[in-house]
Each structure stands twice: as structure tokens, then as C-alpha cells.
Amino acid sequence: MSNARNLVEKILEDARIEADSSIADARKEAADIIKAAREEGEKKKQEIIKKAEKEADLKKERLVGSARLEVRKIKLSAKQKLIDEVLQKAVDNLNSLxxxxxxxxxxxxxxxxxxxxxxxxxxxxxxxxxxxxxxxxxxxxxxxxxxxxxxxxxxxxxxxxxxxxxxxxxxxxxxxxxxxxxxxxxxxxxxxxxxxxxxx
Structure with a gap:
């Protein structure tokens, strides 16, 4: 009977050791998975941020380019209008001599x-x-x-x-x-x- 109890206790002890080892391994694996997921998440986050920044820069460049073009158009239009006014004034001055x-x-x-x-x-x-x-x-x-x-x-x-x-x-x-x-x-x-x- 004593041998049987010893055997059972031995089996239970081995099972506890195995269970503790499995739990430790599982915890380590879970921690590794969580760490990898966090790293992957951070990587994805940085990629998204970089992509968003790049898109924002491109949009900014397009907006600035469009604004510059509009400014040039306005300046050219204003210049042309002023030239027209000067030439018309010259004609008016001749007629008013x-x-x-x-x-x-x-x-x-x-x-x-x-x-x-x-x-x-x-x-x-x-x-x-x-x-x-x-x-x-x-x-x-x-x-x-x-x-x-x-x-x-x-x-x-x-x-x-x-x-x-x-x-x-x-x-x-x-x-x-x-x-x-x-x-x-x-x-x-x-x-x-x-x-x-x-x-x-």
C-alpha cells in the first residue's frame, strides 16, 4: 500500500512539474505572441502614419501648387486689366485734347x-x-x-x-x-x- 501511495504521489508530483512547465511555456509563448503582436501593431501604426504623412505632403504640395497657379492667374489678370486701362486712358486723353x-x-x-x-x-x-x-x-x-x-x-x-x-x-x-x-x-x-x- 505504501508503494502504491508513493507511486501515486510520484505520478502527481511529475504531473505538477509537467503542468507547471507547460503553464510556464504557455505563458512564455503567450507573452511572445503578445510582444510580436505589439511589435507588428507598432510597425503597422508607423507604416500608416508614414503613409498618411506622405499623402498629406502630396496633398499640401498640390494645394500649394494650385494656389501659386491661381495667384499667377490673378496677377496676370490684374496686370492685363491695368494695361487695358492705361491704353484706354491714352485714347481718352487724345480725344480730350x-x-x-x-x-x-x-x-x-x-x-x-x-x-x-x-x-x-x-x-x-x-x-x-x-x-x-x-x-x-x-x-x-x-x-x-x-x-x-x-x-x-x-x-x-x-x-x-x-x-x-x-x-x-x-x-x-x-x-x-x-x-x-x-x-x-x-x-x-x-x-x-x-x-x-x-x-x-
Missing amino acids: PKEEYGKILLDMISKAVITGDEEIILSHKDRERLGLMFIDEINKKIAQKGLKGNLKLSGEPGKFDGGFILKKGDIEYNNTFSTIIRMNRNELEKEVVSILFGE
């Missing part, structure tokens, strides 16, 4: 534009009233001195423009209105305006 000064400018322009001396001159309604027929006589005298016919005629109908003139010969019209001259020479004038206004 005193009668004598304005007449001299137009007289010089027409005498240089005349080809044969028997063309038709189209003036704006305003210029017809302030310069009158005497102005045409004055031009005819000047071009006659250059050896041309000196037979320019004032058109019966006023032109629908502000200032300058249109020289007409048959069906051909030579547009020398101020707005047309500005438009045709815009590139050159714009460079000068930009240089003066912006120092470019």
Missing part, C-alpha cells in the same frame, strides 16, 4: 496717310462738329504743297468711333481711328507700358 492741339495731330496724321489726294475722309460726329469743313480745306492746302491733288472730301456720314479718322478710296477703307491704331500696335505698346508700370 484742346481743339487746336487735336486738330494739328489729326492734320499731320491725315496728310501722311493720303495717297492720291482725292480720297474721302470719315470723321466722328464729335470731330465733324469741332473741326468743321475749314479743317478739310486746311488739309487740302497741306497735301497740295506735297504735290498731291488736294481734293479731299468730308464724308456725308459720321463714323461710329471716338477719335482719329478713316480714309476711304472707292470701296477701300484705311482705318486710322485711335482705337484701331492702339489695337494694331498693342504688342509694342504693351511692352512699353509693362516696362513703365512694372519695370519688366
